[in-house]
Amino acid sequence: xxxxxxxxxxxxxxxxxxxxxxxxxxxxxxxxxxxxxxxxxxxxxxxxxxxxxxxxxxxxxxxxxxxxxxxxxxxxxxxxxxxxxxxxxxxxxxxxxxxxxxxxxxxxxxxxxxxxxxxxxxxxxxxxxxxxxxxxxxxxxxxxxxxxxxxxxxxxxxxxxxxxxxxxxxxxxxxxxxxxxxxxxxxxxxxxxxxxxxxxxxxxxxxxxxxxxxxxxxxxxxxxxxxxxxxxxxxxxxxxxxxxxxxxxxxxxxxxxxxxxxxxxxxxxxxxxxxxxxxxxxxxxxxxxxxxxxxxxxxxxxxxxxxxxxxxxxxxxxxxxxxxxxxxxxxxxxxxxxxxxxxxxxxxxxxxxxxxxxxxxxxxxxxxxxxxxxxxxxxxxxxxxxxxxxxxxxxx
Numbered sequence: 021x022x023x024x025x026x027x028x029x030x031x032x033x034x035x036x037x038x039x040x041x042x043x044x045x046x047x048x049x050x051x052x053x054x055x056x057x058x059x060x061x062x063x064x065x066x067x068x069x070x071x072x073x074x075x076x077x078x079x080x081x082x083x084x085x086x087x088x089x090x091x092x093x094x095x096x097x098x099x100x101x102x103x104x105x106x107x108x109x110x111x112x113x114x115x116x117x118x119x120x121x122x123x124x125x126x127x128x129x130x131x132x133x134x135x136x137x138x139x140x141x142x143x144x145x146x147x148x149x150x151x152x153x154x155x156x157x158x159x160x161x162x163x164x165x166x167x168x169x170x171x172x173x174x175x176x177x178x179x180x181x182x183x184x185x186x187x188x189x190x191x192x193x194x195x196x197x198x199x200x201x202x203x204x205x206x207x208x209x210x211x212x213x214x215x216x217x218x219x220x221x222x223x224x225x226x227x228x229x230x231x232x233x234x235x236x237x238x239x240x241x242x243x244x245x246x247x248x249x250x251x252x253x254x255x256x257x258x259x260x261x262x263x264x265x266x267x268x269x270x271x272x273x274x275x276x277x278x279x280x281x282x283x284x285x286x287x288x289x290x291x292x293x294x295x296x297x298x299x300x301x302x303x304x305x306x307x308x309x310x311x312x313x314x315x316x317x318x319x320x321x322x323x324x325x326x327x328x329x330x331x332x333x334x335x336x337x338x339x340x341x342x343x344x345x346x347x348x349x350x351x352x353x354x355x356x357x358x359x360x361x362x363x364x365x366x367x368x369x370x371x372x373x374x375x376x377x378x379x380x381x382x383x384x385x386x387x388x389x390x391x392x393x394x395x396x397x398x399x400x401x402x403x404x405x406x407x408x409x410x411x412x413x414x415x416x
Contacts, residue, residue, distance in 0.1 A: 041134065042083065045101050046076035052105050056112055056120055065108055072101050119173055126164075252327040254304055255311035263326035263334055264387065270338050271381045271390070282345035282378040284335040285394040286314065286352065289371045289406040291331035302363060306370060307331065313355040317348060334394075342378045342411055349374040349409040357407065371407035373398055379414050 049072045052058070058066045075097050112120035139145045250262035258266075267283070274281045288294070288310060295303040311333065314325045318335055328334040335352075337345050353374060361368045375398025377390045397412035404410065 041137070042076060042080045044134070045098055046073065046080065048105070049073050049076060049101060052108065055123060056108065056117060061112070068104055072097070072104065122172065255307055255327050257311050257315060257333070258324060258326035260326065260329060263324065263328065266324050267336055267387045267390065270336055271385060271387060274338065274381045275383060278380055279339045280341050280378055280380045282337040282340040282376060283390040283394045284337065284345060284349050285328065285375045285398045286333040286335065287373050287398055287402070288331040289373055298363060298368070306361060309359055309361060310356055310370065310372065313359065314352055317352045317355060340378065345376050345378050346409060346411060349376055353407065353409060373401040373406045374409040375399070375401060375412065376409060377412040
């Protein structure tokens with residue numbers, strides 16, 4: 021049936037050989053692409069191969085639609101294809117591609133036989149039995165050579181796989197040995213790390229204890245420093261700065277609670293004469309004794325005793341009315357008068373005068389209000405003969 025179609029079809033008689041030749045070139049170009057593994061090399065070799073594939077595809081399409089306009093172009097493309105295939109194979113052969121060597125030999129048979137067939141079709145050489153089956157013989161020779169090439173390639177890939185397996189096995193053995201060595205090293209490192217951690221923990225413990233001791237000492241030092249910052253260094257009672265601060269606070273507190281508060285100013289009588297007669301060192305001892313009397317009598321946690329300046333002291337008595345403030349002042353005055361201050365075997369009498377200011381602070385009152393009132397009362401005590409307590413009177 022195929023023979024009848026071929027013999028009765030004018031188009032097949034005229035174009036059958038051309039189609040087979042064009043198809044041979046097309047598939048040969050595909051074969052070159054994959055057999056020589058052009059994707060591996062890329063570059064211009066792969067691009068030219070792709071271009072030839074498109075060229076042969078267009079040529080076959082032109083013949084199938086009956087145009088036959090590209091027959092001359094096809095002959096030129098065939099020449100270019102043969103040249104490029106040969107050049108590619110030779111180039112890759114030189115590059116060390118073993119498959120290219122077999123390809124060069126195998127395709128030589130096909131090229132030669134196909135050339136004879138083309139010359140027969142063009143009438144260059146006469147049609148004989150040898151020329152008629154020459155291309156078939158070239159195909160057979162090519163297939164035989166490519167079979168050898170495929171067998172060699174399979175054998176080469178098998179050897180390559182075996183070598184890869186040997187390398188993998190050797191690598192696995194090396195990795196096993198390395199793993200054992202690594203495990204031993206890790207064990208040694210772990211022991212060293214445990215020892216180091218134990219030493220570090222011990223050092224941290226020591227440093228922590230040392231830090232705790234340092235922090236404790238620092239806290240004690242800060243407390244002592246804070247205490248010193250508000251303490252008079254000579255008499256050990258509060259200093260003037262702390263007194264001013266606390267007086268302001270107590271006035272504000274009493275304004276809120278509407279409770280009375282008292283301020284007592286104490287001045288040692290004739291203290292300048294005392295210093296001139298006995299010296300400043302003896303005067304300092306006198307100040308310390310008077311301060312101790314004040315501290316002993318003023319015992320409430322809310323009360324405050326401070327050195328106001330020179331031989332003067334100040335006492336803040338929160339929530340104390342006139343009678344309570346006067347009682348405290350009288351007790352201190354009596355205690356100072358009874359001091360047994362002995363100097364060179366002789367008792368030196370000591371006395372003090374007191375000014376007391378007591379009232380519930382109003383919004384218009386401040387520290388100056390109380391200090392001026394207490395100071396005025398103290399002045400009156402001195403005017404009345406000293407060694408006495410005088411209560412200030414506020415205007416109503």
